[in-house]
Amino acid sequence: MESLAQKFALKFTRVNFVQEKVANRYYHRDNLVKIKSPTTTTITTLTAPPPTRNTRVFSPISVSKRADGAGEEPDLKTIRIRDPVSSANMASHDPILKDDRIAGISSAIRVIPDFPKPGIMFQDITTLLLDTKAFKDTIDLFVERYKDKNISVVAGIEARGFIFGPPIALAIGAKFVPMRKPKKLPGEVISEEYSLEYGTDKIEMHVGAVQAGERALVVDDLIATGGTLTAAIRLLERVGVEVVECACVIELPELKGRDRLGDKPLFVLVSSA
């Protein structure tokens, strides 16, 4: 029988463990990184209090405004506390830095504080998908960059890499190869494990989906610590594929995922710094 004190101790240990584990996968202001000045945060309020774990706001907060006023939501009050264009960590000297489509893309990404756990600033790309111009601009910017690079494989990482990868692949004439979480692919797979702060995770790819000597682009929505992209690169390189570059819509630069990629080029449209 546990004493009252033991029950308390156990409860708090469990709470801490969950928070630490989640912090490893998400941008957690308390555990991983202190957000001194959240310049990339958009907070949405209806008449209700700011979103919490149990009161998530699903409405789009900042679709690009159109001349006819479409896309505006009169009931929705938006407090924007970020510079919509922050691309300090994008490929330096790149002409895309000056591309006026970036601002629309950045402002179409909703940031939800405290999801899925308190302290996490969740970068929600579903609002970008609702904004037809911003979504198309996102795909176009990647396609413009990769169309003449002789890339035959676009590898997309589950789950959100499956949204951006296929339209890029189709437009540049490459095949799309899904890199999935364990036990999802039905055929023979090769796997790559990568370490988390607590434990490990894994991604898998079908054997035979790619051939040695092919040139690949790895696509995901976001780079945080870089663990996922690093595993994807290793998986492809193990079978002799050349990974030309990694492409993400969003980078959380304070988590230094870019450093973890070493010399492998990373191209991002929006930096959260």
Ligand SMILES: O=P(O)(O)OC[C@H]1O[C@H](OP(=O)(O)OP(=O)(O)O)[C@H](O)[C@@H]1O
């Ligand atoms: O750079 P990292 O620290 O590895 O984190 C980035 C990964 O985390 C998110 O996916 P998540 O693991 O939440 O999976 P999901 O897309 O299936 O929700 C994101 O879509 C990236 O794949």
Ligand SMILES: Nc1ncnc2[nH]cnc12
């Ligand atoms: N802050 C974040 N928002 C969305 N996806 C993430 N994956 C890791 N950190 C994330």
